[in-house]
Amino acid sequence: MRYLILSDMHGNADAFGAVLDRTADEDFDVTLVLGDLVGYGASPNRIVEQVQGLRGKVLVVRGNHDKVVAGIDSGEYFNQAARAAADWTTAALSTENLKYVLELPQGPVSVHAGLAICHGSPLDEDAYVFSEVDAFEIFRRHKVPVTFFGHTHVPSIFSIHENRIQVLALRSDGSMRLDPETRYLVNPGSIGQPRDRNPLAAYMTYDEAERTVHWFRVEYPIELAQARIVKAGLPSLLAERLSLGI
Numbered sequence: 001m002r003y004l005i006l007s008d009m010h011g012n013a014d015a016f017g018a019v020l021d022r023t024a025d026e027d028f029d030v031t032l033v034l035g036d037l038v039g040y041g042a043s044p045n046r047i048v049e050q051v052q053g054l055r056g057k058v059l060v061v062r063g064n065h066d067k068v069v070a071g072i073d074s075g076e077y078f079n080q081a082a083r084a085a086a087d088w089t090t091a092a093l094s095t096e097n098l099k100y101v102l103e104l105p106q107g108p109v110s111v112h113a114g115l116a117i118c119h120g121s122p123l124d125e126d127a128y129v130f131s132e133v134d135a136f137e138i139f140r141r142h143k144v145p146v147t148f149f150g151h152t153h154v155p156s157i158f159s160i161h162e163n164r165i166q167v168l169a170l171r172s173d174g175s176m177r178l179d180p181e182t183r184y185l186v187n188p189g190s191i192g193q194p195r196d197r198n199p200l201a202a203y204m205t206y207d208e209a210e211r212t213v214h215w216f217r218v219e220y221p222i223e224l225a226q227a228r229i230v231k232a233g234l235p236s237l238l239a240e241r242l243s244l245g246i
């Protein structure tokens with residue numbers, strides 16, 4: 001099985017389009033979408049259509065921004081810019097696309113016994129996994145060998161083998177073979193709003209037969225996404241951060 005792993009598009013259809021163009025000639029059995037399709041960026045309808053247009057089997061979980069946009073969560077913990085973007089997105093989405101976002105499934109979702117996906121943590125869809133302390137608690141209670149997650153917008157691989165945790169920050173294109181005796185929490189990074197000081201859109205692929213994860217960064221017309229944000233009247237810092245990768 002070959003998987004394409006996409007996360008945190010955040011209404012940035014220019015970034016998502018570049019990732020889809022880059023992967024268009026490859027065959028994937030399943031596409032895994034880790035949530036936060038919308039929120040922050042100015043093209044939420046286009047993102048929903050791009051996800052619906054993905055070929056083959058597609059598994060999607062909802063993100064915290066999807067929940068706030070759909071009215072499932074109040075977003076009281078959001079900062080002002082995130083809150084403004086969520087309200088704007090709710091108003092901008094078509095009735096059908098808002099219904100699609102509202103009905104996105106809660107993670108974790110099991111792909112099969114050895115593979116799961118979630119937005120934040122498999123224990124709590126809204127929790128952030130930044131540190132080995134966060135990861136240790138998950139590994140203690142969640143026994144699935146490989147779990148892909150999003151939410152932090154930081155490409156990374158956490159692993160545990162005989163109670164020893166390792167954290168890898170993924171800084172450029174690369175690959176890693178997964179050890180069958182080790183368990184993994186893998187974050188592909190964000191397509192629409194990277195936060196590891198690299199503004200390029202991030203995504204992953206996973207070849208299950210080879211047990212190999214590949215991570216990639218893709219250039220896209222950032223200035224177009226920024227112009228759309230400004231034109232939509234969204235907070236300008238949401239445009240500025242895209243070229244900084246923060």
Ligand SMILES: [Fe+2]
Pocket residue numbers: 008010036063065151152153
């Ligand atoms: Fe996100």
